[in-house]
Amino acid sequence: MQPRTFHYEEADGVAVVRLERPERLNALTFESYAELRDTFRALGDRESVRSVVLTGTGRAFCSGGDVQDIIGALMGVDDATLLAFTRMTCDLIGAMRRLEKPIVGALNGTTCGAGAVMATACDLRIAAPSAKIAFLFTQVGLSGADMGAAWLLPRIVGHGHASELLMLGNFIDAARAAEIGLYNRVVEEEQLLQEAHALAARLADGPSLGLAVTKRMLDAEWALDRDEALSLEGWIQAECMKHPDYLEAYNAFMEKRPKDFRRHGVDGKEVAR
Numbered sequence: 001m002q003p004r005t006f007h008y009e010e011a012d013g014v015a016v017v018r019l020e021r022p023e024r025l026n027a028l029t030f031e032s033y034a035e036l037r038d039t040f041r042a043l044g045d046r047e048s049v050r051s052v053v054l055t056g057t058g059r060a061f062c063s064g065g066d067v068q069d070i071i072g073a074l075m076g077v078d079d080a081t082l083l084a085f086t087r088m089t090c091d092l093i094g095a096m097r098r099l100e101k102p103i104v105g106a107l108n109g110t111t112c113g114a115g116a117v118m119a120t121a122c123d124l125r126i127a128a129p130s131a132k133i134a135f136l137f138t139q140v141g142l143s144g145a146d147m148g149a150a151w152l153l154p155r156i157v158g159h160g161h162a163s164e165l166l167m168l169g170n171f172i173d174a175a176r177a178a179e180i181g182l183y184n185r186v187v188e189e190e191q192l193l194q195e196a197h198a199l200a201a202r203l204a205d206g207p208s209l210g211l212a213v214t215k216r217m218l219d220a221e222w223a224l225d226r227d228e229a230l231s232l233e234g235w236i237q238a239e240c241m242k243h244p245d246y247l248e249a250y251n252a253f254m255e256k257r258p259k260d261f262r263r264h265g266v267d268g269k270e271v272a273r
Contacts, residue, residue, distance in 0.1 A: 001046070003039060005032035007057075013050040013204035013262065014197060015043060022058025027066035028114055030073075033088055040095035047271055050204035050262070052099070053196050054122060055106035056115075061131060064113020065089075086146075089114060093148045096121040097219060100212035100266070102203040106196035107131035108189070112171070117147040120156065123215060125182065126196045128189040132171045133182065139169040155222060157181050207245035207261045209268070244268050 001008050007018040017039065019026035028036075043049050056062055065071060074085060096103060096118070105122030111133040119125055119133065135153070137146045144150065144166030153162040157180045165172070177183045187195045203211065213236050221229045240246060244264045252259040265271050 001039065001042065003035045005029065005035050008039065010049055012201065013048070014053060014200045015046075015049040015051070016053045016055070016197075018054075019056040019062055022056075022060070024066060025060035025063035025110055026056040026058070026115070027063045027069075029066050029069045030085070030088075033065075033092055033114075037088065037092040037095050040092070040099050043101065044099050047265055049101065050206075050208060051101055051200040052103045053106055053193075053200045054103055054118065055193065055196065056108050058109070059130070060110040060115070061105075061107045062112075062115025062118060063110055064115050064136065089147050093117060093121045093152075097148075097215075100215055101208075102200070102206075102211055102215065104196050104200045104203070106192050107133070107174075107183070108192055112136050114147060117149045117152070120149065120152045120182075124184050124199065126192060126199065127174045127177065127183045127186050128192045129174050129186060130189060131174045131177070131183070131186075133174075133177055134169060134171040135165050136169045138167060144169065153182075205259075205261060207240075207243075207249075208264065208266045209243045209245060210240055212266050213240060242268075 001010070005020075007016075007020045009016050017036070019032075021027060043052060070085075074082060102124065103122045105119045105125040107119055107125060107127040109128065109130045111119050111127075111131055113134075113136045116133050116135050135144055135146075135149055137144050137149075149166060150162070153165060156162075157165070161180045161182075174183060174186045178186050185195075217233065217236065221232070224232065245261050248261060248263065249259055263270060
């Protein structure tokens with residue numbers, strides 16, 4: 001895990017992915033898109049990581065694709081090149097959603113374009129007051145349905161708010177984003193990383209299979225009818241009851257001690273510590 005285009009570190013089960021181009025408001029390049037995609041894919045098999053914090057450096061979380069390095073470079077290219085790029089950006093969001101470990105977005109400032117969709121792809125979002133957000137795509141002549149935004153956003157804020165954000169492409173401030181449910185909470189700038197890391201650490205202490213299945217079901221059940229959802233939840237909960245985490249919770253209750261879910265991975269095997 002030695003990316004060239006952003007900072008990566010991990011400790012005590014929490015990985016931190018920090019975009020690090022503050023002079024360009026952490027705008028993404030072809031290389032950083034690919035490295036982020038590959039990193040989120042790799043984190044799925046990394047036993048030392050149980051949760052992730054995604055954040056930025058400086059005045060922005062992420063301002064989207066770099067105007068010079070991406071937008072300008074794609075002018076006049078052939079159809080296959082355009083499609084390869086847009087599929088790569090979608091693959092990044094797919095990798096974030098398929099990662100069955102919680103991702104906490106720590107939004108430290110301007111969050112727009114691809115950055116807004118990356119924030120939306122996180123499981124939880126904690127924002128500083130400076131974290132204004134916009135899905136700018138229609139403002140530059142593109143579809144608001146980009147990188148999965150039209151799939152993700154209505155599930156968080158509802159169809160009406162999503163339509164407004166994706167069609168108008170206007171910035172909203174952190175208070176408004178929290179009001180419509182896009183941000184889980186807004187904290188002072190100096191507390192942002194501390195709060196995000198504390199939340200990620202709490203999730204890292206949680207039951208790995210239970211959290212993985214919860215994330216999976218939150219996405220999958222939108223496409224199911226009621227009876228299909230009930231049937232699937234009944235089956236998956238029975239599977240969770242066979243996992244060592246369930247026995248651990250019971251034993252901890254009976255023995256009046258703290259739970260230790262870190263002992264086992266999603267597969268139920270003992271984790272080296």
